[in-house]
Amino acid sequence: MSKRNPVYDFKWCPGCGDFGVKVAIEQALAKRAIERQESVEKSAIIAGIGCSGNLVHLQEGPQPFGIHGIHGRTLPIAYGFKSNRPDMNVLVVSGDGDFLSIGAEHIGPQARRNLDITVVVMDNGIYGLTKGQASPTTEFEVVTATTRYGKLDDRMHPLEVYMGLGVPYIASEMSSRVKQLGEAIKDAMDYPGFSIVHVQSPCTTYNDTYALLKGDEKKGIEPLAFPIPEEHDVTDLDAARKLVTGKRIPIGLIYKRAGESVPGHERLRLAKERTKATQAPVERLLAAMTI
């Protein structure tokens, strides 16, 4: 249910991690707007399909522009949008199915373009909206609607994938840490280039991983998530790789490529300036073909 639009009837399940992500994004956008003294309408949220994508309709307070498009294509939509409107702040919200399964092919190209956008991935390790099928981040051997013998495919480790694809800015957070998540998203938006904030956002209905993430001393469950040690150098590629290798999930800023980040639209602007490229009038282009 949206406060802005009472007719809108979508609801997340009680306890869904996406509630925290929604609030964190509202905070990040509001803070950015105040800092830069610009309206929230200078931001756009591009949402994928799945539980996560509905976030775009649930934003409270001043409204950013939004696109709620088709499954898996948030990144290409963002590419066309940001390339044509470098003045806009672009935030992509997506889930593990939308971003890492159907949409995975689009991560590498944006990393190489250094597209100046921020992606917030809400990872719940399951297809929630279609009622509980295995996703790339569902754990090995877990029984779901589509894995009756237990999941036989290896689990994807998204942070490793991002590192491998050359994503220049990678942060990892949990939906339950709303304040820190809001700051992480705000910092990622300030980064001039392609940034991903990967969020553990558990599904309380089909894949409740709260206990796994936080651990349970009484039951002897070691927490899956662990804070990144303060001494970690975020520009150290090898250190970042080590951090994301293995089963446990580091929380905090993992990697920020060393040196100045020149985003894609800026590369193009500089190239045009360098070559003094100007648009020839159609009349002149036609005249050059005169017999």
Added chain:
Amino acid sequence: MSNNLVVRFAGEGGQGVVGGAELMAAAAAQGGYHVLTFSTFPSQIKGGPAWGQARISSEPTLTPGDYLDVLVAQNRYAYDFNIAELREGGIVVFNSEEFELEDTSRALGLPADKMAREAGNPLASTIILIGAVAQMAGVDLSALEAFITKRWTRGRAGDEQIVSGNIAALRMGAEEAIKSGLKLEQLEAPKPDTTTRILIRGYEAACLGAIAAGLDSFIGYPISPATTMLVYMEQNLVGPDKFVGQASSEIESIASLVGAGFSGKKVMTSTAGPGLSLMGEGLGLAWMAEIPLVVADVQRGGPATGLPTKTEQSDLICAINPGHGDMSVPVIAPGDPEEAFFAAAKAVNWAERYQGPVILLTEASIAERAQDIPMPDVSLISQESRIVSDGSVGNLRYKGDSVSPFPVPGGPGAYVANGSEHDEQGDTTHLPEVHVAMTERRFAKLKTLNDSTYESEGPGEIILLPWGGSKGAARAAWLELQAEGVNIGWRYTMFVNPLPEALLAELRAAKLVLVPELNYLGQFSGILRTLDVNARSITQYTGLPFKVADLKSEVRTRMASASEVRA
């Protein structure tokens, strides 16, 4: 005297046969002739049977020509493959380094490569061949020399040497022709023409038309035969506010185009069949979320990878209904390069006006055709822009039962452009009455596309109605049938969806509408039958365009059987 010279350069990929035909056409155009080219080649850079054809005429041309006056054969296979199309009295020029012909009464063996090497100008073998052909046809060599001088005077050191070397090559070929004593019926001198004419390829015309309409952005993925548009835009759509990008797939192309169109810019992509298939869902998003964008589909043989470099008109159904669900995408299908210029401009304007996707449906034979056309009057191109929201309706972007103001991101009226069914502010809904209203709204917007035109000549009882690239051959057939006293009318439009209402009325009133089209299904006639038109197709699916003679004979057959049925 003849008013026509049709020359085919045949060989294998990489031998410059397509370039040879284009060079010959360009030279003849420079000399004042009307020209039209056609080429066909396999989907490979080297090897495989390839040919390029130039038609040179003292009259305006409509087709590449049914039969050849000259076949330039680079190898035995090219000779065997193409000789059946040589007209009686035609001449073969063959590469005598490669093969010999027993009967040389109408054939000239030229070791053009060797001659060029020996003359110290190895790149000039095509020009030697052009010299020989021109001499045999009686084309004024001095006009060709003027062309050579103009083409290779580029303000570089060594220009003079290249020009004189190429002129020498031209004369070398001409001398061989004189020595052989072979002659064609002599080509009429070009008619004096004071209008400014240009030599343009179909894809260039389509790109320039879109640019003339104010295109801001082009994002595409390489695919034959549509890559030329992407490359042309990368080279020519430049400047501070323009963006051209190479996507990583057609799925990325169309999705990024939705993002670009949403951003407020005028946007376009080019693709061919396989890419159009991949774009289906994204085009649905543009239709649903009401995002202006243009997709140029340069048709080739399908389905799947099909015939990547051949021509076909088999994407019409897919163009109108490229994805699942209720939609009817506007389609403009130009019939020649001149129309391609205005069609592309109209496609951009239509997209802006009705706020949705438009398909510019062209095909390999049009996109790659070089043809002389009158200089397009750019002042005839209007630049329409979508109605932009001033914020007075708040975030109710989808308010009303037709086109409504478009909020540009960064400005007032923030909303969600939604591919799910949505209410007035773009929030998802499943309410039956909203789906009804929004579906009707999306179709009602098509009514704003009411400025389409069509051609109507002759009687209306039996009608010849080609579409797209079959226009030229159909027009030539119709003109000849008219001259022969056959009672058939001519109707044509490049606006195939939605059709001009007055045209549809004429078609419905006709007893029989014959639709020449290059596909198996008879796609356009099928669509027309759903619109209560008694349409029947004349189909061909060879990967090649119609020949005029074939069309004429088929029209006569159909008319005869139609009158039998009535009797």
